[in-house]
Amino acid sequence: MIAKNIAEIRRRMDAAAIAAGRDPREILLCAATKMNDAPRVRQAIAAGVDCCGENRVQELVAKSAEGAYEGAPVHFIGRLQTNKVKQVVGNVDLIQSVDRPALLECIEKEAAKKGIIQDILLEINIAGEESKAGFTEAEALEISDKMSNFSHCRLRGLMAIPPVSKKKGENCRFFSKILRLSVDIEAKKQHNIIMGILSMGMTDDFEDAIACGSTMIRIGTAIFGARDYDRK
Numbered sequence: 001m002i003a004k005n006i007a008e009i010r011r012r013m014d015a016a017a018i019a020a021g022r023d024p025r026e027i028l029l030c031a032a033t034k035m036n037d038a039p040r041v042r043q044a045i046a047a048g049v050d051c052c053g054e055n056r057v058q059e060l061v062a063k064s065a066e067g068a069y070e071g072a073p074v075h076f077i078g079r080l081q082t083n084k085v086k087q088v089v090g091n092v093d094l095i096q097s098v099d100r101p102a103l104l105e106c107i108e109k110e111a112a113k114k115g116i117i118q119d120i121l122l123e124i125n126i127a128g129e130e131s132k133a134g135f136t137e138a139e140a141l142e143i144s145d146k147m148s149n150f151s152h153c154r155l156r157g158l159m160a161i162p163p164v165s166k167k168k169g170e171n172c173r174f175f176s177k178i179l180r181l182s183v184d185i186e187a188k189k190q191h192n193i194i195m196g197i198l199s200m201g202m203t204d205d206f207e208d209a210i211a212c213g214s215t216m217i218r219i220g221t222a223i224f225g226a227r228d229y230d231r232k
């Protein structure tokens, strides 16, 4: 089932890319693996997802210990508390959900301590939703000017979770804003900024995201089926 779902998503990704005049190879498929155990994560990797995204530190640590991510890069994509930064920095290839200055400072300190450079994305609260984390566009521009103060972090791009969309095309304006913001940040040519990753698009809107410049979609439901929040 998982392999079949992934094949179908790949087909839709390719079609969306071609329709937008883009090379399908520009777009990576990140499996959002929350609430799926190590054997299911392994199935997704075997079926060819490009990376895995984990939401909770506890799940990341447990599944890492089980070797769940062998053969694929692992990203952190959830809300990260500063007291758990130690468990994440250096143990993931990319932290996608850097959503506030205090978290960036904490990641910098931990990466310096470990003597590594941690790749990160800035999470943008693109619709200005009260309930969501993330930088405003103005804040993202401001912090990107200061990236030289964070020499153990490397800014690789932006991540966004726009409002839930049920209508095709609805989130395009948000995706386009992210693309523009990314171009503006890149144009600054700051030290330790190497943009290129636009992590946007989920099960309900990934084709629109691809049409608007996404280079990484994060898919949970369409790969693994609906999550059962009552389980566990």
Ligand SMILES: *Cc1c(COP(=O)(O)O)cnc(C)c1O
Pocket (backbone or CB within 6 Å): 032, 034, 055, 077, 078, 161, 202, 203, 204, 218, 219, 220, 221, 222
């Ligand atoms: C769960 C999750 C996804 C995937 O959502 P689906 O709609 O199930 O595809 C993507 N990004 C983040 C940050 C998530 O937490």
